[in-house]
Amino acid sequence: MTTSPAPAASAVLSEGAAEHASRELLxxxxxxxxxxxxxxxxxxxxxxxxxxxxxxxxxxxxATAARGAAAGEVDLALLTxxxxxxxxxxxxxxxxxxxxxxxxxxxxxxxxxxHVQYTxxxxxxxxxxxxxxVLVDARKGVLEQTRRHATVxxxxxxxxxxxxxxxxxxxxxxxxxxxxxxxxxxxxxxxxGLPDVLAVxxxxxxxxxxxxxxxxxPWYDGPTLLEHLETVPVSDARADDDLRLxxxxxxxxxTAEHPDYRGYAGRIASGTVRVGDALTVLPSGKTSxxxxxxxxxxxxxxxxxxxxxxxxxxxxxDISRGDVLVPTGASVTLGQDLVGTVCWLSERRSVLGARLLxxxxxxxxxxxxxxxxxxxxxxxQTVELFSGVDTLHQVDATDTSSDAAPSxxxxxxxxxxxxxxxxxxxxxxxxxxxxxxxxLLVDPADGTTLAAGMVGPTLLDRLAPEPAxxxxxxxxWLAGAxx
Amino acid sequence: MTTTLGSTSPTPVASPLSPTTAPATAPTRLTQxxxxxxxxxxxxREVAGEFERPVLLFSGGKDSIVMLHLARKAFxxxxxxxxxxxxxxxxxxxxxxxxxxxxxxxxxLRLVVxxxxxxxxxxxxxxxxxxxxxxxxxxxxxxxxTSNRFDAVFGGGRRDEEKxxxxxxxFSLRDEFGQWDPRRQRPELWDLYNGRHKxxxxxxxxxxxxxxxxxxxxxxxxxxxxxxxxxxxxSREVFARDGMWLAPGEWGGPRADERLxxxxxxYRTVGDMSCTGAVDSTATTVxxxxxxxxxxxxxxxxxxxxxxxxSEAAMxxxxxxxxx
Numbered sequence: 193m194t195t196s197p198a199p200a201a202s203a204v205l206s207e208g209a210a211e212h213a214s215r216e217l218l219x220x221x222x223x224x225x226x227x228x229x230x231x232x233x234x235x236x237x238x239x240x241x242x243x244x245x246x247x248x249x250x251x252x253x254x255a256t257a258a259r260g261a262a263a264g265e266v267d268l269a270l271l272t273x274x275x276x277x278x279x280x281x282x283x284x285x286x287x288x289x290x291x292x293x294x295x296x297x298x299x300x301x302x303x304x305x306x307h308v309q310y311t312x313x314x315x316x317x318x319x320x321x322x323x324x325x326v327l328v329d330a331r332k333g334v335l336e337q338t339r340r341h342a343t344v345x346x347x348x349x350x351x352x353x354x355x356x357x358x359x360x361x362x363x364x365x366x367x368x369x370x371x372x373x374x375x376x377x378x379x380x381x382x383x384x385g386l387p388d389v390l391a392v393x394x395x396x397x398x399x400x401x402x403x404x405x406x407x408x409x410p411w412y413d414g415p416t417l418l419e420h421l422e423t424v425p426v427s428d429a430r431a432d433d434d435l436r437l438x439x440x441x442x443x444x445x446x447t448a449e450h451p452d453y454r455g456y457a458g459r460i461a462s463g464t465v466r467v468g469d470a471l472t473v474l475p476s477g478k479t480s481x482x483x484x485x486x487x488x489x490x491x492x493x494x495x496x497x498x499x500x501x502x503x504x505x506x507x508x509x510d511i512s513r514g515d516v517l518v519p520t521g522a523s524v525t526l527g528q529d530l531v532g533t534v535c536w537l538s539e540r541r542s543v544l545g546a547r548l549l550x551x552x553x554x555x556x557x558x559x560x561x562x563x564x565x566x567x568x569x570x571x572x573q574t575v576e577l578f579s580g581v582d583t584l585h586q587v588d589a590t591d592t593s594s595d596a597a598p599s600x601x602x603x604x605x606x607x608x609x610x611x612x613x614x615x616x617x618x619x620x621x622x623x624x625x626x627x628x629x630x631x632l633l634v635d636p637a638d639g640t641t642l643a644a645g646m647v648g649p650t651l652l653d654r655l656a657p658e659p660a661x662x663x664x665x666x667x668x669w670l671a672g673a674x675x
Numbered sequence: 676m677t678t679t680l681g682s683t684s685p686t687p688v689a690s691p692l693s694p695t696t697a698p699a700t701a702p703t704r705l706t707q708x709x710x711x712x713x714x715x716x717x718x719x720r721e722v723a724g725e726f727e728r729p730v731l732l733f734s735g736g737k738d739s740i741v742m743l744h745l746a747r748k749a750f751x752x753x754x755x756x757x758x759x760x761x762x763x764x765x766x767x768x769x770x771x772x773x774x775x776x777x778x779x780x781x782x783x784l785r786l787v788v789x790x791x792x793x794x795x796x797x798x799x800x801x802x803x804x805x806x807x808x809x810x811x812x813x814x815x816x817x818x819x820x821t822s823n824r825f826d827a828v829f830g831g832g833r834r835d836e837e838k839x840x841x842x843x844x845x846f847s848l849r850d851e852f853g854q855w856d857p858r859r860q861r862p863e864l865w866d867l868y869n870g871r872h873k874x875x876x877x878x879x880x881x882x883x884x885x886x887x888x889x890x891x892x893x894x895x896x897x898x899x900x901x902x903x904x905x906x907x908x909x910s911r912e913v914f915a916r917d918g919m920w921l922a923p924g925e926w927g928g929p930r931a932d933e934r935l936x937x938x939x940x941x942y943r944t945v946g947d948m949s950c951t952g953a954v955d956s957t958a959t960t961v962x963x964x965x966x967x968x969x970x971x972x973x974x975x976x977x978x979x980x981x982x983x984x985x986s987e988a989a990m991x992x993x994x995x996x997x998x999x
Binding site for chain 1: 704707710712721747750751861865866871890
């Protein structure tokens with residue numbers, strides 16, 4: 193592809209390259225309470241997959257010794273605590289990303305802190321995860337923390353959950369203990385609608401059933417933790433869904449070679465696009481036909497979810513960043529009233545009537561926070577309903593007195609909001625479209641990300657149905673060629 | 676708002692397309708390298724769509740070379756819509772500068788060079804007793820960002836490089852002093868990168884965040900990307916210091932008690948000559964390098980970067996000051 197190739201004869205790939213070329217990527221997130229041994233488990237995964245190199249290991253050995261441990265002992269948890277304050281306090285402050293791989297798969301692991309006050313970090317890690325590892329201490333069983341992790345995984349639509357029952361060595365690898373915890377958790381997960389849960393008995397400290405199969409759990413015939421990570425299906429159904437192609441940029445070279453080229457570049461969020469497909473541009477509703485799917489490496493006849501492509505259309509339409517290409521005739525919701533579930537990420541509390549920016553897909557629109565009517569207690573899985581309709585006078589934005597019970601949503605709170613948008617946008621349900629149904633609330637003054645949101649009915653609505661609205665929604669149901 | 680690209684580029688990019696190429700069907704499942712590539716292209720297009728004046732940090736090292744390759748893919752058939760910025764320590768490997776200039780020429784790019792020497796001459800920074808200019812790059816980098824009003828700066832940093840970098844966001848907001856504060860990072864969810872910033876602030880962008888050293892090398896192999904020759908084994912005069920093989924140069928090595936010898940070596944990273952060490956190697960092809968990297972028991976920085984060994988938090992401390 194470059195005019196001067198690398199010194200290697202590129203036709204002959206390196207040893208193992210063929211195997212590597214077909215290797216898939218799995219994104220996962222971990223969640224665990226403070227002393228469940230999460231850092232040790234991640235350290236064990238890195239160590240046993242030979243992802244830790246000698247200089248990293250000797251640094252950890254030195255750090256272990258500096259804490260007064262016996263010679264030769266290695267505290268695997270120290271592999272993952274990267275920041276000065278974390279090492280000093282022995283805690284994990286923020287989401288960190290770790291990488292390890294096997295012959296079959298490469299893994300991007302979002303290591304999220306388990307502290308109560310860091311729900312937002314769990315939400316961050318879970319937003320991109322295809323699998324969540326929830327850790328429990330075999331001696332303690334399912335705790336409030338465990339339920340919180342499961343709830344966040346369900347809320348964010350993580351397709352697979354692995355329950356790692358850790359510290360099995362401290363309960364003598366007792367099958368009954370494991371079964372009881374697995375059943376507790378499964379019952380809870382079923383209530384949340386978590387589709388796929390597998391429980392594995394492990395000892396992260398000793399390495400049982402993490403990478404290598406343990407001889408101390410003869411009663412367990414399931415996969416080890418790593419075996420499951422290597423085999424759980426990663427291809428979600430997104431390629432079969434309706435096409436969603438949010439336009440990132442318009443490509444117009446205006447060169448001698450490409451004087452009239454006009455292409456719409458973006459990463460396909462879901463579905464498949466083919467040359468000849470009839471597409472509709474949202475929000476304008478104009479339609480055209482795909483005449484080309486271009487990439488640097490050559491044209492494609494079709495491309496599907498996950499691919500970054502550039503699409504050409506038969507007609508010269510006014511299309512810009514923020515527009516979404518969808519199949520003509522598909523049933524879509526276009527509207528200015530966004531109802532969704534948010535996780536509040538900022539220390540600034542939500543204020544009714546606040547002017548915000550909503551970032552959805554590649555579009556950013558002005559918006560007004562009109563209503564906060566429910567708050568989810570993640571620990572008890574109950575929903576508190578309250579009157580939070582904006583009258584624009586009900587809440588004084590400058591009133592920070594804490595006499596009354598705090599209204600609205602504060603840091604780490606999960607609640608239901610209604611946001612009025614300045615212009616109509618495509619409103620996909622997050623449950624159906626994890627790619628286009630997600631949004632951010634942003635403070636227009638300084639760009640702070642205030643909240644992460646999911647459009648449409650979510651777990652929260654199942655737990656507490658949205659109260660009937662008196663005013664009719666202005667969502668336009670568009671169907672077929674009637675756009 | 677319409678974002679249109681490429682209209683300012685006077686130089687056509689050579690098309691890799693042959694007119695007879697039959698349209699292909701992309702496989703439904705992305706392999707790991709496909710997924711990493713698509714993600715990086717997505718990040719670059721987001722930056723082009725959201726920022727006024729992005730720039731790509733280009734050192735002539737493999738990570739920045741891969742970034743440039745991805746940028747060409749992201750905007751093809753338009754040319755890369757941003758300039759390159761090189762922070763020149765003055766202690767360069769000549770092969771790397773040659774490569775840099777040839778690349779800029781070939782792709783019709785604009786190159787901005789910020790010289791550490793200028794900052795030394797102005798008295799903005801002072802030479803260190805150990806001769807290393809790597810830590811001195813921060814001041815000219817921040818000055819170049821300010822004076823060119825760059826609002827997004829692409830870096831080739833990867834989270835696998837170092838523990839502090841494992842916490843880095845893909846979009847990393849920096850204040851007017853260029854500082855990184857790990858406790859005050861914006862949460863980053865889904866693929867909704869928030870690049871909004873106040874005047875004077877800028878955003879560092881790391882499209883290779885989720886790549887590892889081996890991923891970079893395997894991608895170089897797959898794409899047939901040309902690298903400066905110092906990445907492959909060659910005969911070179913070096914001397915030993917701190918367990919690394921350093922190249923002699925105007926920067927001040929070797930000292931009287933250090934002895935030059937000729938060895939067959941290659942470099943795993945490219946940086947200031949005073950602190951970038953070579954490793955013994957017989958790898959003359961990409962495939963050889965991959966085999967060596969895969970078998971290596973040392974991380975790339977642990978093996979060859981003296982400045983990261985200074986303390987357990989050396990990288991974190993430098994990043995807080997505005998370094999990459």
